[in-house]
Amino acid sequence: MSSDEELGEEKGHACHEVSPQTTPEVEMLDAYSRAVIAVVDAVSPAVVSLFTGGNPIHGAAEHQGAGSGVIITPDGYLLTNSHVVGKTKQLRTVFTSRRRAAAALVGRDPDTDLAVLRAEATALPYATLGDSSQLRVGQLVIAMGNPLGFESTVSTGVISALGRAFRSQNGRLIENVIQHTAPLNPGNSGGPLLDSRGRVIGINTAIIAAAQGIGFAIPANTTKWVISHLISHGRVKRxxxxxxxxxxxxxxxxxxxxxxxxxxxxxxxxxxxxxxxxxxxxxxxxxxxxxxxxxxxxxxxxxxxxxxxxxxxxxxxxxxxxxxxxxxxxxxxxxx
Incomplete structure (x- = not known):
């Protein structure tokens, strides 16, 4: 017997593998992680990168993306921000599968910073719009998008306030906005804000550059009626x-x-x-x-x-x- 073994026996120590203890706190973190992973697996195929003009390729060109979007129907209708589209009539989409397709503008509404596009593709994975009237301050939220050309980026946070208002790029006040703490970056605009069940509860629209942990999203219930008008008329008549x-x-x-x-x-x-x-x-x-x-x-x-x-x-x-x-x-x- 070696001296180390003898020393171990004398002190009454048995050699064994040390493993971390499972505590209620660890179990809660595991449950949190599983919830986020499940949402990412289910929804990420419906989140797209949007590019203005040209045909994006790997490399630097992908970092010139206009923003993000989320598919809401299997026949190609997708949501994004009005400021992402701008005056461009034709954009290109890149799916997480690396599939590419042209997308035409259906309509845009600067007053809510929302726009509807239709990708030239079918049988697409799509996300479901939730009920934003049921949201509570402190609720877990998950932001998905393609910031700075990095596709399928995920961040998490909580709803920090409801009923906020801020001015859009055209100077109009956008009302009844969701404020949340999920980190956003340029290119996240137009991507979905999701609840723990993977439902789209908002469309991310802005960040405050000088602040940390402050992002905004247009609530899903506002989005629903804007969609109906944009698809029917190309604009919202108010x-x-x-x-x-x-x-x-x-x-x-x-x-x-x-x-x-x-x-x-x-x-x-x-x-x-x-x-x-x-x-x-x-x-x-x-x-x-x-x-x-x-x-x-x-x-x-x-x-x-x-x-x-x-x-x-x-x-x-x-x-x-x-x-x-x-x-x-x-x-x-x-x-x-």
Whole structure:
């Protein structure tokens, strides 16, 4: 017996392989990893790189990509950002399988920074749009895209705020935006923001360059009605009230006092002094709860109603000011 073995026996130590202990914390991390991996495996084939002009090849040309997109139907319809498309009518897509296809512009909506393209391909893998009205602050999110030409890049974070607003490149205020902490880079624009079940809950649209851990995404419910208009008309026709709004949770006592059933409303944040709302007497802080007697649950409902309403035809808004329900008649104009 060697001296080392004798020493081990004298001290009562047996030679064995050391393995890390499984703790509740480790199990939670393993579950988190499995959830992310499952989403990546399921959705990454539906995430594409977008290029303006030319036929991308391996190498430097791939780093000139315009952005990312996500396929939403097997016959080639895909979502991206309006600012990714710009004024380009024809783009090229590169799938994770390295398959390439031309993509034509179906329509774009700078007001929500969304665009729909159609790739010249069929039988494609596609992602499913989720219900962004069910999102909660602190919820796990997964961002996918092709930043700086590096395909199928994945990052994770949480929803840090809901109902945000920021200005698009054309100066318009984009409302009811998701703020999250999943790291984004140039080229992530147009890629999907996903929940832990792999559903698209938003389309990533912007980052704040001077900040860390702040990204924004257009919510899926806004995306759904924009898609329907872009596919039908090539653009979103809107009636303009002259307000900017955000979702606001109603105080339960106030809702009971006014016999309201909904839990949220559209809170007026700013009022255009020359717009229809200002002429009708609406003010900042008013809570819009109905339009033409149709109950509104928030900004998305208001936008949908206005998208379906012809400019020049009067609408009746019901809103809360302080503890009182009021009505106003407005004549929307067509948005420029």
């Amino acid at each position: 009636s303009y009230l002259g307000i900017h709004a955000r979702d606001r949770k109603l105080d339960r006592r106030l809702a009971r006092l006014l016999s309201l059933e909904q839990e949220t409303a559209a809170e007026v944040m700013t009022v255009d002094a020359q717009g229809p709302a200002s002429k009708a007497g609406l003010k900042e802080g008013d809570l819009i709860v109905a339009i033409d007697e149709k109950v509104l649950a928030g900004v998305d409902d208001l936008q949908r109603s206005l998208a379906e309403h012809k400019p020049g035809i009067a609408v009746r808004l019901m809103f809360i000011r302080r503890l009182e329900l009021r009505n106003a008649i407005l004549v929307p104009v067509e948005a420029n």
